[in-house]
Amino acid sequence: MVEPATPRSSLFDLTGRVAVITGGAGLLGEQHARAIASEGGIPVLVDVSGRGAAEMAERISTEYRVPAWGCRVDITKVDELQGFLAQLLDRFGRLDILINNAANNPRVENGGAVNFSRFEHFPLAQWQADLAVGLTGAFLCSQVLGSEMARRGAGVIVNVASDLALIGPDQRVYRQPGLPPHLQPVKPVSYSAVKAGLLGLTRYLATYWSDRGVRANALCPGGVSNGQPQDFVVRLSELIPLGRMAHVDEYRGAILFLCSDASSYMTGAILAVDGGRTCW
Numbered sequence: 001m002v003e004p005a006t007p008r009s010s011l012f013d014l015t016g017r018v019a020v021i022t023g024g025a026g027l028l029g030e031q032h033a034r035a036i037a038s039e040g041g042i043p044v045l046v047d048v049s050g051r052g053a054a055e056m057a058e059r060i061s062t063e064y065r066v067p068a069w070g071c072r073v074d075i076t077k078v079d080e081l082q083g084f085l086a087q088l089l090d091r092f093g094r095l096d097i098l099i100n101n102a103a104n105n106p107r108v109e110n111g112g113a114v115n116f117s118r119f120e121h122f123p124l125a126q127w128q129a130d131l132a133v134g135l136t137g138a139f140l141c142s143q144v145l146g147s148e149m150a151r152r153g154a155g156v157i158v159n160v161a162s163d164l165a166l167i168g169p170d171q172r173v174y175r176q177p178g179l180p181p182h183l184q185p186v187k188p189v190s191y192s193a194v195k196a197g198l199l200g201l202t203r204y205l206a207t208y209w210s211d212r213g214v215r216a217n218a219l220c221p222g223g224v225s226n227g228q229p230q231d232f233v234v235r236l237s238e239l240i241p242l243g244r245m246a247h248v249d250e251y252r253g254a255i256l257f258l259c260s261d262a263s264s265y266m267t268g269a270i271l272a273v274d275g276g277r278t279c280w
């Protein structure tokens with residue numbers, strides 16, 4: 001097993017470690033990147049929005065004085081991932097961390113999904129598209145990038161699942177006034193299937209690479225407060241023991257824990273950071 005190149009000053013120190021974050025241009029991708037950079041790690045943000053990823057990497061490089069990198073990669077395409085890995089190794093010579101974070105996230109709470117979200121009519125094409133990014137994408141990234149870490153004999157994979165990997169959605173929180181029951185929007189079935197699937201992938205990778213120095217764990221975040229309609233926020237908050245949705249930066253600690261040596265004896269585990277929602 002390869003030892004980290006730099007002596008660690010703290011359990012959470014990530015100095016010099018290269019961390020690929022999929023969906024790096026999104027809401028939480030930025031937060032994961034900031035967490036990595038805050039401990040001296042090098043975040044590499046990949047996204048289908050190459051411009052968003054590159055701009056975010058530039059901001060983080062300036063703010064944290066680390067050589068963050070952002071580029072366009074479609075994680076559903078294995079050839080793009082292989083090309084990306086070659087570029088990454090040319091650039092940094094190592095890969096230490098993979099955060100499988102990208103997903104299709106239809107915002108049903110904002111009223112945009114009334115016409116397609118209900119189970120009886122959920123389009124096959126949407127199901128396939130959601131699984132392609134959230135689950136197949138995580139499989140391909142783990143295969144292409146995880147294999148490089150296994151070859152080196154050290155690495156960490158974090159799969160970003162959801163509280164809805166652990167419980168069924170309470171569809172009452174998505175209700176919109178004035179709509180008959182058969183037209184009420186719901187959390188799409190693909191979301192639950194993708195997130196539960198990620199837990200299976202996590203346990204599989206944990207045992208598969210247990211003798212190759214690669215750890216794999218899953219993070220199950222609860223909903224992040226991000227300008228949702230007030231009635232939705234109130235209904236959801238009532239389901240959460242801490243009585244509120246998460247602030248956008250409240251997963252940074254868990255990401256640092258899972259990506260660093262602080263979690264060195266942890267693999268195949270599921271970490272719920274959800275304000276307590278799944279405990280009652």
Ligand SMILES: NC(=O)c1ccc[n+]([C@@H]2O[C@H](COP(=O)([O-])OP(=O)(O)OC[C@H]3O[C@@H](n4cnc5c(N)ncnc54)[C@H](O)[C@@H]3O)[C@@H](O)[C@H]2O)c1
Binds near residue numbers: 022074105
């Ligand atoms: N935001 C929340 O409240 C919340 C709660 C629980 C879990 N999560 C999970 O956290 C993760 C991040 O959520 P978010 O709110 O930042 O979502 P987001 O929609 O803001 O970001 C997702 C990113 O993934 C990218 N993406 C989509 N398809 C891709 C592909 N084929 N290749 C590469 N990138 C692709 C998108 O362009 C987007 O930038 C997701 O897995 C989500 O399910 C989020």
